[in-house]
Amino acid sequence: MADLGGADGPAFRVQVRDWLKANYPPELRDPARTDPEAVWGGRAFVGSDDPQSVWMRRAAERGFTAPAWPRDYGGGGLSPAQTRIVEQEIAAGGYRTPLASFGVWMLGPVLLEYATEDQRREHLPKIVRGEIRWCQGYSEPGAGSDLAALATRCEDMGDHWLINGQKIWTSYADKADWCFCLVRTDTAKKHEGVSFVLIDMTSPGVETRPIRLISGDSPFCETFFTDVKIPKGNLVGKVNAGWEIAKRLLQYERQNISGGFGGGGGAGGIAGDLGKIAADYVGLDETGRLADADLRSRITRNKMDFRALQQTIARVAAESRASNGPNAATSIIKYAAAAMAQERSELMVEAMGAQGLGWAGDEYSPLERQAVRGWLRSKGNSIEGGTSEVNLNVIAKRVLGLPDPK
């Protein structure tokens, strides 16, 4: 691997650009010729000659699947500035992300901070190379916004841990190889009774069931653990000290969800300029304005809000680089993005009129069907990854310093 340390200027950018051009499989320019699931990696794709898998392997060798992680664990060892350059060049060139991974986005950063050296050497390189696909075992039927109410038991059996319980909203549990999971190791305490464990999904006693949503099929699953045995070495950090790790991981998750919103989507969102799509369906009047004045005004508010959100994301990034400190504006992004994405999805189906009500069939274009499913799916934006109500509580208490009620 070429030395990537040092320069973070134009020379590095050119180096990255040339490498991307030379190594991106031409087949990926035609999405039909590759399995979209391969972008997530995992045992099902390791060693396959699917173009996406080839792309993932090449990027991993170059350190571009986890550019900021230390090289000791297979990362790129790049500075924040260099990492940004890599991300910018991948986006600007229209390249597919080499690896979409909860391991890269969520688990890896907390392993770097809390795991033992053995655990890091065991898991991080496999994440970087996309060999193991991870899922997140957090929510339970009785523990949603009040996550620390989780009840999945983890008992010390001397030479192993024994897991019994149920998780829900486990994205891609049916496709994942391993699960990072919150479990209860002490039933007498709440937050201080939670531990953070790693579970091989092929262990006997693990069962997954996909969940159908109001929008149709979904990546979400229910995950059941019945007398699942895991080795003692699969607990991260100390016993009963998992809540801190859980919270840190949620910070990475929220950053990641918000980052996705910046482009105008959010889960369920469809691409395209709302103003132009509305013009296609509603038409313009003799002054060149959208013929539905009320809809036009609401679309404009939403477009303005999204642009202000993108400006805020850019501002937070610039301020964080300048000060290296936490930034109060970060706290608003998830809440604001969810509200805007939902409003946008509503406006999209309203603009399409009766064509924005189609569920299936050839009378509706793919965009129209997608708009309907997207509108329904977007209802989850203000629920997943922390509800909007919890987001507002966090802003009120931690940022604005408002007191707890008596």
Next chain:
Amino acid sequence: MAVLSEEQSMLRDAAKAWTQEKSPVRALRGLRDSRSDHGYDTEAWNEMAQMGWAGVIVPEAYGGSEFGFLSMGLILEELGRTLTASPLLASGLAAASALTLGGSEAQKAEWLPKIADGSTIATLAIDDGPHHAPERTALAATASGDGYRLNGRKTFVLEGMAADLLVVSARGPKGIGLFLVRADAAGVNRTRLQLADSRGAANVTFEETPAQALAGGAGLLDQVLDRARAGVAAEMLGSASQAFETTLDYLKVRVQFGQPIGAFQALQHRAAKMFTDLELSRSAVEAALAALDVDSPEAPELVSLAKAKMGDTFHLVSNEMVQMHGGIGMTDAHEAGFYLKRARAAEAAFGNQAYHRDRYARLQGY
């Protein structure tokens, strides 16, 4: 807060220190109660001018410091925090922009140095009627000798009583343009407006009034208005931020039912939503000012975004300021009413939210 240069940080700190000490909200109350002619404190204005604020966007060749719009915005934001009344926006930003962008060499040399040192007050006269519609102005400019004659009326002219020089939009032989009029010229008649926000403004009529044209027509008018709009938005950002912070402080100290009312989730969520809107608005305002500094082709869109978003936010925050203060917020003795009244006047200045949403949509082709 945008990432600032060292000079910009110093400028902001100086503006903050000066406004907090010399121009708290009670200064505006004093101006209102004394029924001041100009609507601002001339001594305070002299101090501001001595600090160079009136010349922040004026080119160095004409006595300014050419620090740019983001820098001017920092000062206006601090003035907005304490609702400081001054001709800085009308003269040092709006009229100075008109002369810098559209003035001949002679016009610039005559006026800009005096605007930059604060000795001349200049202002824009744009609106014919109660709604901002610059593209529909009916005030007539007819050619006369080597200049023009103006006939018609303008309303809601900021600092209209104090101004020495008026920059007037009018419909001339070649379409809409901007014209320079001395306030003491023949046929100028000014009436002081008593506005709810206590700031200085006037209605002005023109009868065969001699005027000189600025170069640039409707394009110049648009550019000048965008600079004024971004400036108002920056001032509103300061006012709304302070209104919010004052309200937040009150939520922490006002006790009912045996606890601070800020412990109630119904109020906490409303406070968190206001904070969200303020952060979004700050981004929009700073982006608009930065776009003007680099003369970005996106500036018109970004300015309309900033003025509309900031208008909605200040509207909300000023209403909530009164509501969350309860009865005390309804009294004239409290500051809340001053922020509420200023909010509506600032929203209306150079186009309200509806105007700028319509403009944004037009610019985007739908």
